[in-house]
Amino acid sequence: MEDQTSGNGFSKRLHKLKPYLAMVSLQFGYAGMYVITMVSFKHGMSHWILSVYRHVFATIVIAPFAIVLERKIRPKLTLPIFLRMVVLGFLEPVLDQNLYNMGMKYTSTTFASATVNVLPAITFVMALMFRLETVNLRKLHSLAKVIGTAITVVGAMVMTLYKGPALQIIKGHGASNHDGANAESSDQNWVVGTLMLIASCGGWASFFILQSLTLKLYPAELSLTAWICLLGIIEGGIASLIMERNMSVWAIGWDSRLLACVYSGVVCSGMAYYAQGVVTRERGPVFVTSFSPLIMIITAALGSIVLAEQIHLGSIVGAILIVFGLYSVVWGKSKDEIKTTDTEKGEGHELPIKDSNTRSGSDIFDNIEVNVTGEKNVPAEAGARS
Template sequence: MGDQNASSSGMGKVFHKIKPYLAMVSLQFGYSGMYIITMVSFKHGMSHWVLSVYRHIIATLIMAPFAFVLERKIRPKMTLPVFLRLAALGFLEPVLDQNLYNMGMKNTSTTFASASVNVLPAITFILALICRLETVNFKKVHSVAKVVGTAVTVTGAMVMTLYKGPALQIIKGHAASHHDSGSTTEPSEQNWLLGTVMLIASCGGWASFFILQSFTLKMYPAELSVTAWICFLGIFEGGIATLIFERDMSVWSIGMDSRLLACVYSGVVCSGMAYYVQGVVTRERGPVFVTSFSPLCMIITAALGSIVLAEQVFTGSIIGAVIIVTGLYTVVWGKSKDKVNTTDAGKSEGQELPIKDDTKSGTDNFDSIEINVPTGVGKSVLPSGRT
């Protein structure tokens, strides 16, 4: 009996250790599915502005009840500074990031768009330096690696932007039949460049979201409630943006097709559940750990995009993606060598992005989280994705 308990305890510890990895890998599959479904909905006339609004209506309906019930005893009092930060978060991710990303994806391809997300850790690192949340000591190899990796990542993004190259056929005969059908929807060179700029700008909004979120959670340590507020405020802010840019009211009408599926799927998986899971993992392992899994999403999306959408993969995208991944994991290696002194956390302005604070609440520890709610939302609380 004792051996069985020891074995069970050992398995439990192993599962707790790999939970962050399993969570992030699962999210990459979720994001990949969203990219494909979203692109299909766009081909059926879905407005990306309307998609963002409907997506967060679904997410709010899913998250708000859990936030209200599970955090009723620990939810801090809402103050004006916290509300303003929540409003800014609702603009950065639900409005700015997602719409720029969707516009960029429409002007390029799902494969290219998912590959562009690999610049996210580098942008996050640069913003962290500007905000004095990250330090660089050129006397230490791992610290230099973070700078070099960031530069390499940016170089890869420039390659993807400026060099398209010949098309590659991952599935032989598939792309040919696609073009023979008379569908000439490949983006022009000008649209490709514009789309790339939009995608990189969306990553900037997403990185800003992560940094502002880390500050907000310190002021308002109730992650489910923060998630619900972000989705709720995103509805109104996204609605205003939609009314400004979409004058035709018929765009709000959707049927029982891929457009409805895109709203429900992205709202449940990529807003509600993803905001929560990313928040938990960010507090436990840090935002760089969260963003380091984006190359997996690129590979999954490239395969699905080629099979489902008959998209072409260009040489420039492959070369740029390889450079980005090289730079990305150089940054991750440098970050892994950072020594975080938890006793000095909060005393130094030059510390790295907040990773963990066990003094605030037991829900801050990822190992204590139970993700057993049928909708996929856990008992504790919040963050990316995207889009």
């Protein structure tokens, strides 16, 4: 009996840890993608073509699993749902990725990954607008979410307006040559690149919000992922044909360009869209985006070692503010999760034992469940006693 109880306790803890492990793992995947992508750009890869090929590989990997595993649970595809998929296929595969890659080319991988820290704040504000998050300023945890969002925005402004002196973390000939070659270009395009990165975060946040709303009508994560990737190929292909008139850019060899397409497609499109969709349904879009600061730390280390990039003082100061504000938001969000779990599921508290004949009206209404469509399911006992 004790072994069974301990086993159940371990499985429950593991189930609670799964969303955290999934999101942390994705940040390592994203950090690796940023470095590999930057290397492919230095070898002549077009970011427009990369976006298309990326989703070709993602579709090849995800579509068979979606067809087989969700054949019995896949909802009917209606026109409103399909139109949402079309928008999803544009927001992240086309708009976000191309703006991000252009911004990263104008700045650096470290700065680009640091700018992603503004993503949770944008997502939080949009979630409030679409009533996916609630705020009560009389509660400490709600106030922490608002203050944390404001601090995050201030940190992003510091990173945008103040570059500061370069900090030589890893000394070597490669670092000095790299910085000397790109100093003038970075200074000239720093503001433009930053605006592109912030705009890409806006597109990415919109993607998370719309994905959350779409999954309520189409609760099939693999199928939705496959549709997003397929539509991303079509829409990205049209954009690429408009922006890239030279057809030779479509040719890639057995080098870093092919590696960037395969890696980013399988890990950061196919697997990421699916994992984010699953966690979004369980915890919400704000939770999913709250782990993005890890990308900054991982990418800064990889960028300094692999690409010999320097980190600037403005990036560090802004990043510290962003991380502090972000985890103020996460702390407030965690308190929301605890309250929701305690009130709706009754976990972690012993229910008072009352005689069935002495139950009050408030006890009955406390057991009314609200489903995702907003309809109230009143227990049969409550209906009989009303």
